[in-house]
Every structure is written in C-alpha cells, then in structure tokens.
Amino acid sequence: PKSKGDEDKLGNAINRLLEEDPTLRLEKNVELRQTLLTGMGEAHIDITIERLQRKFGVEVKTAEAKVPYRETIKGTATRVEGKHKKQSGGHGQYGHVFIDIAPFADGEFEFTETIFGGSVPRQYIPAVEKGIRESMTEGILAGYPVTNIKVNLQDGSFHPVDSSEMAFKIAASLAFRKACEQAKPVLLEPIMDVEIKVPDQFMGDIMGDLNSKRGRILGMEKDGNMQLIKANVPLSEMYRYAIDLKSITQGRGSFTMEFARYEEVPASLAEKIIAQAKAEKE
Structure with missing residues (x-):
C-alpha cells in the first residue's frame, strides 16, 4: 500500500x-x-x-517474492572467545565462553558441551545455547538464517556475583559471530525439483533456457509427442517461469516444481546478493 x-x-x-x-x-x-x-x-x-x-480503489506496489537464502560455514573454528564484562556500580555483568564450530551435515543445528571442572556453571549452559540459537536467526554475511552448524562449548569462566544467564547469552552470541567469520561463511540458495512437459519441437529452446537459468538436466522421458524434462533449478531463476514457458512453447507447455535442498551460491552471484541485502538494510 x-x-x-x-x-x-x-x-x-x-x-x-x-x-x-x-x-x-x-x-x-x-x-x-x-x-x-x-x-x-x-x-x-x-x-x-x-x-x-x-x-x-487501492493503489498497491508489487514486487517478486524474495528468495529465502540461508547461511552456513565450510570450515571450522576452534577455541573462539566471547566475553561480556560490564562494571557499573553494584552488580556488574560477566559472561565468558570459548566455543568450537564446524559444519553439520545431519541437520540444522547441534549443541554440545565439554565443560570440565565447572569453568562454566551448569545453570548457565542453557543460556549459552540460547544465545547461539538467537544469533543464528541472522547470519554475518547478509542477515539470512544460519543452518547446518554444530557448536561445542568447551571452556569459559564466571564471576560468583556478576555472572548471569543474560551475560552468558551475550558472550555466546559474540563468540558465535566471531567464529562464523573465521569458518569460511557461505551463502546457500534453495534448489527446486522441476518437471516440464513440452511438445517435441520446443525441446532445444527449453534446454537452452534451462542452461541460461543455471539449471541441471536430470533426465528426459518421451510421452507420445511430448517430452517430460526433469531438472534442478535455483528458485531465484524460476520466478515468472510460467511466462517464459508460455512464450517459448506458444502456451503448450506446463511445469511443476517443489523444493529439493539448499546448495552453495556461486561466489560471483553471492557477492551481488550480499551487497543487495546490505543496501536494503541501510
């Protein structure tokens, strides 16, 4: 509006x-x-x-739906420190952690701890996990949610008076963002399973168009005088595909698509997406 x-x-x-x-x-x-x-x-x-x-009588501005990108890491980072310390009369704030992070192929997130000798008291460990989870909602590259990461809380220190759940949550968040910077952060994009049904004579044009959209052809099946093409195509390339398909096939093609998985965005394209996301925030 x-x-x-x-x-x-x-x-x-x-x-x-x-x-x-x-x-x-x-x-x-x-x-x-x-x-x-x-x-x-x-x-x-x-x-x-x-x-x-x-x-x-309502004037509306429309835009394409944004792509739900994700962020993850390709490398590891060990013993990354996060420290939150404030002294301002009376009670201060003190939280201090060391974490390791690594890629996690089996799911979105895993949190473990190998605290020895009470360097981080047990009652503060859930706050450390919470601080990391909250940080994961906005990644360091372009502010997209972070996924496929495992984090281990390995060490830290506390103050008998000034430590609190909030202080450890903040310390964990600081450590996590610093660790992501060190662990080769990358951008991920949604890849779609696409099936396209077209008359034989349009096959060449459809294949050329899919190549221009960074598509990967997975297979083809003949169905009478029609061809069924199966491909993986980034979601960002599929907006307004119905119009492209209608134009190429004179309205005689059809397609379906559903989400398949996330894959790393090519570096040159990732730079543009990151720059655009930063510009939108300013």
Whole structure:
C-alpha cells in the first residue's frame, strides 16, 4: 500500500477477495519481511491486483517474492572467545565462553558441551545455547538464517556475583559471530525439483533456457509427442517461469516444481546478493 489509508482499505479489500476466491492465499512472511499473495499462477495474481485497483480503489506496489537464502560455514573454528564484562556500580555483568564450530551435515543445528571442572556453571549452559540459537536467526554475511552448524562449548569462566544467564547469552552470541567469520561463511540458495512437459519441437529452446537459468538436466522421458524434462533449478531463476514457458512453447507447455535442498551460491552471484541485502538494510 502507498499510504496508511490505503493500508486499511487494502486489508478490507483483500479479505473480500479472499472470501470470493478460495484459491487466493495471503501470508505475512516474517523472515522475508513481505506480505505474500499466492494464487493459481501469475495471470491470476495480475488480475487480482488489477481488481484491487479498479474495484476497491487501492493503489498497491508489487514486487517478486524474495528468495529465502540461508547461511552456513565450510570450515571450522576452534577455541573462539566471547566475553561480556560490564562494571557499573553494584552488580556488574560477566559472561565468558570459548566455543568450537564446524559444519553439520545431519541437520540444522547441534549443541554440545565439554565443560570440565565447572569453568562454566551448569545453570548457565542453557543460556549459552540460547544465545547461539538467537544469533543464528541472522547470519554475518547478509542477515539470512544460519543452518547446518554444530557448536561445542568447551571452556569459559564466571564471576560468583556478576555472572548471569543474560551475560552468558551475550558472550555466546559474540563468540558465535566471531567464529562464523573465521569458518569460511557461505551463502546457500534453495534448489527446486522441476518437471516440464513440452511438445517435441520446443525441446532445444527449453534446454537452452534451462542452461541460461543455471539449471541441471536430470533426465528426459518421451510421452507420445511430448517430452517430460526433469531438472534442478535455483528458485531465484524460476520466478515468472510460467511466462517464459508460455512464450517459448506458444502456451503448450506446463511445469511443476517443489523444493529439493539448499546448495552453495556461486561466489560471483553471492557477492551481488550480499551487497543487495546490505543496501536494503541501510
């Protein structure tokens, strides 16, 4: 919406459209900081936006849905220190940790501890894990969530009066961000499993287009005078694919796609994505 008044009108108008058309869906995506409108295809969304303006008099600006990138590490970092110490009359704050981090292929996150001799008292260990988990919501490269990392709390120190859960949470967060910087951080992008069905005569053009979209062809099957092409393609390259496919096949092609996995973004492209994310925050 272009103004506060439009925002109120938009809410009412969208609710009316959602009641009239059950194939429309609206969701607020916290991670992407976008309100996402989904429907049966791009033409469907275009018509809905046009109706908002014509029928309800609401001016809206639209943009493509952002790509939900992730961040991870390729290297390791050992005995990385995080220290939070403040002295300001009365009780101070004191938390001090050493952590190791490494890639974790088996899941999003694993936390372990090998504390010996009570260098970090047991009651503060959950706060260390919490500080790391909270840091993982915003990575150091471009602010995307961090995944596939294991962290071990190996050492630290405490103050009998000034230590607290909050102080250890902050110390852990400082150590984690520093460790990520040392452990070869990289950007990951969602890769989609794509199946495209087209008449034989458009095969060459479709393959060329997939190559230009950084696609990997996985296989082809003949089905009468149609070809079924299976490929992996980055999600960032698939926006508005329905329009591209219609243009190439004169409206005679169809496709489906679903999420497959995350893969590392090529370095040259990652630089642009990181620069863009930083510019949006400024």
